[in-house]
Amino acid sequence: MTGYGELKNDVSYEPFTLDQPLYSIDAKHPFEWDTMQARDTRGQLTVYANAIQATQFRTHSFSFFINKTSCRLIHWSRSCAIVTEAFDYTEMKWLPMFFW
Secondary structure, eight states, X not given: OOEEEEXXXXXXXXXXXXXXXXXXXXXXXXXXXXXXXXXXXXXXXXXXXXXXXHHSOOSEEEEEEEETTEEEEEEEESSOEEEOOOEETTTOSHHHHHHO
C-alpha cells in the first residue's frame, strides 16, 4: 500500500465537511470548508497524492488526515478523492484496521 498521513492540531485546518447538505443550492462548496487554512490543507494533501502518482505507476493511493482526535481516510485515484466521514480514532478501531 502506498500512502501518507497528515496531522494538524487546529480545527481551522479541517479541509472537509459533511455537515452541510450534499446537494444544497445555497452551499457553494458543500463538501469543502472555504477558509484559507482549509484550502491550504486540501492543497497540501493533493500535492502529496499527485507526487506519488506522478513518480510511480499507481492507479490509486491512500492517505489519512488527523486533526486533534478526528481522522479521515482518503482514497485518491487519478480522477477523484473519496473521503470518509470524520471519526474519533481514539475510540474507534478503524485507523488500526486501515493499516492492518
